[in-house]
Amino acid sequence: MARRKRLPPGPCTYCLKHCDELEREHVFPKSWYPDSTPPNAWKWWVPSCPECNDKYQKVEDELLVRFASGIGPYGGFRTVYKRVIQSVRSEFARDRKDARKREEKRQRLLREIDALDKMTDLPPRSILNLGSAKLSAHRLWVPGKLLNRLTEKLVRGMTYVLADGLLIDSRYEITKFLLRPEDAVPIIRIVERYGKKDFREGAIKVGRAAAFDDMQTALYVFDLWDGKFFIYATVMRKDIDPVLRNEILCLVPAE
Numbered sequence: 605m606a607r608r609k610r611l612p613p614g615p616c617t618y619c620l621k622h623c624d625e626l627e628r629e630h631v632f633p634k635s636w637y638p639d640s641t642p643p644n645a646w647k648w649w650v651p652s653c654p655e656c657n658d659k660y661q662k663v664e665d666e667l668l669v670r671f672a673s674g675i676g677p678y679g680g681f682r683t684v685y686k687r688v689i690q691s692v693r694s695e696f697a698r699d700r701k702d703a704r705k706r707e708e709k710r711q712r713l714l715r716e717i718d719a720l721d722k723m724t725d726l727p728p729r730s731i732l733n734l735g736s737a738k739l740s741a742h743r744l745w746v747p748g749k750l751l752n753r754l755t756e757k758l759v760r761g762m763t764y765v766l767a768d769g770l771l772i773d774s775r776y777e778i779t780k781f782l783l784r785p786e787d788a789v790p791i792i793r794i795v796e797r798y799g800k801k802d803f804r805e806g807a808i809k810v811g812r813a814a815a816f817d818d819m820q821t822a823l824y825v826f827d828l829w830d831g832k833f834f835i836y837a838t839v840m841r842k843d844i845d846p847v848l849r850n851e852i853l854c855l856v857p858a859e
């Protein structure tokens with residue numbers, strides 16, 4: 605692994621612990637950007653402790669292989685797709701150890717596909733095709749637990765980026781919502797009207813609308829790969845008045 609750039613000591617954006625050896629951590633991994641992303645575009649990074657950096661890398665690798673089929677082998681994201689497929693093919697390995705790791709991953713995914721193929725009552729939107737030529741007719745879960753961890757990370761990271769280094773402290777909780785686009789209209793309207801947006805052309809769009817009286821309370825919209833995946837999230841105080849909490853969540857229809 606390439607040597608990571610060290611940053612001055614301070615709190616980790618994700619776990620908030622003080623760390624003497626902070627590293628740059630990309631909120632969206634570099635491999636998630638298509639080749640069309642301009643080379644001079646800042647690929648948002650934040651200070652992170654080495655533990656969070658490693659932990660999230662595993663989550664992201666595991667999710668990207670599952671997102672791959674939705675991305676597809678054609679169009680602007682084919683390089684992202686190609687990287688994923690290569691990550692499970694031993695012929696692209698750097699050395700024998702790496703080849704073994706890639707083959708193990710492929711076998712693990714194939715076992716998962718086998719198990720899924722035997723299940724008949726799966727909700728269809730939880731399923732994605734893996735999409736390599738060999739595995740094309742098959743499908744993989746996107747585990748909710750991993751998506752929760754990714755959402756937590758994206759929210760913390762993009763809060764830091766969009767709100768001038770703001771950290772979300774332990775009084776707050778982050779909740780993820782997966783919605784059909786038509787159900788997300790109220791959230792999108794709020795973010796469009798009151799929020800701050802940023803994007804990397806053709807790759808990732810992020811919208812954040814914060815409460816007027818509390819910078820940490822916010823609604824989030826993440827649009828990955830030009831509408832291939834949407835993640836919505838709220839950041840609210842854990843001790844918020846339950847009535848108010850429900851009023852806010854009424855904006856966010858049930859999953």
Ligand SMILES: [Zn+2]
Nearest residue numbers: 616619653656
């Ligand atoms: Zn950390």
